[in-house]
Amino acid sequence: MSQVQFNHVQTAHCESGVISNLFRHYGLTISEPMAFGIGAGIFFGHLPFVKVNGVPGTTYRIWPGAIFQRVCSRLGVKMQSQKFSSPEKAMQELDRVIGEGIPVGVLSSVYYLPYFPPAYRFHFNAHNLVIYGKNGDNYQVSDPIMDVVTEIDPKSLAEARFAKGFPEPKGKMYYPVQVPSGVSLQKPIRQGIEQACHYMLKIPVPMFGVKGIRFLAKRVKHYPEKLGDRKATLYLGNIIRMQEEIGTGGAGFRFMYAAFLQEAADLLQQPELAKLSRELTGIGDLWRNFAFNAGRVCKSRSADNVSYGELSEMLLQCAAAEEVFFKKLSKVKV
Structure with a gap:
């Protein structure tokens, strides 16, 4: 498996942070705030009929995935995105892609990420991170809200990618297949x-x-x-x-x-x-x-x-x- 040099930069928010870190890897430098703004991430919603852990949902940003979708569309970045019917297929495809030296964005549940302190591990299923390689059996992780890169074992990563609840990640993974060398903002x-x-x-x-x-x-x-x-x-x-x-x-x-x-x-x-x-x-x-x-x-x-x-x-x-x-x-x- 090829070893990838991935430039990890800690950011404030997972989705805009993954955008910034992934794009930078391909030579398109865009800050986290710029990604957030171009993706129209700022929002507010209170949904009394949509219960999250038994209480009404409140959001201060646009729904998960929308920032990424909008930024890619507006900057001309083409992404490959997949969901899977089983953890086995999801992990096999992840291994295949990172084996080609391609860093991969992954949707996960915070609850199953062992490198998070226990107090921060709750059932939130829309957390984005980057898997950029393997060290033995463990996966190398660039989690944008962490100050340094870390690792995760295969079992925990599979659980995080297939957590139950709303929304279900369903093993979602994504990576750029075409990134413009320069863009007008x-x-x-x-x-x-x-x-x-x-x-x-x-x-x-x-x-x-x-x-x-x-x-x-x-x-x-x-x-x-x-x-x-x-x-x-x-x-x-x-x-x-x-x-x-x-x-x-x-x-x-x-x-x-x-x-x-x-x-x-x-x-x-x-x-x-x-x-x-x-x-x-x-x-x-x-x-x-x-x-x-x-x-x-x-x-x-x-x-x-x-x-x-x-x-x-x-x-x-x-x-x-x-x-x-x-x-x-x-x-x-x-």
């Missing part, structure tokens, strides 16, 4: 910004975008009387967890998009994007403040805890700020 940046603004402002369904933040705010306000204290704490805890622990977290995604706007401002010589980058950083701080206070409510840490009503007001403040921000962004000529 102006059009992809414009397309990414236009799509992000549309998704945050114009989806008519009340559970998505800015409307979705307000939708969640109304529900949070009534959690205690509708759910009871224990369930209210469980639901609120999951909102924080999805914001601050899953990948980059809600506030983290706002900071990453702000970094994208700053990079785009420098690249395109568009100072208005730099101003909006600073504005979004302030919105990220609003989200962090909400998470901090919601965490105190969950833990009942102090006598002067904020109420669920006050948490609802904080979310409405986030919604108002994001609405103003995305309306301004939609008017910038890129």
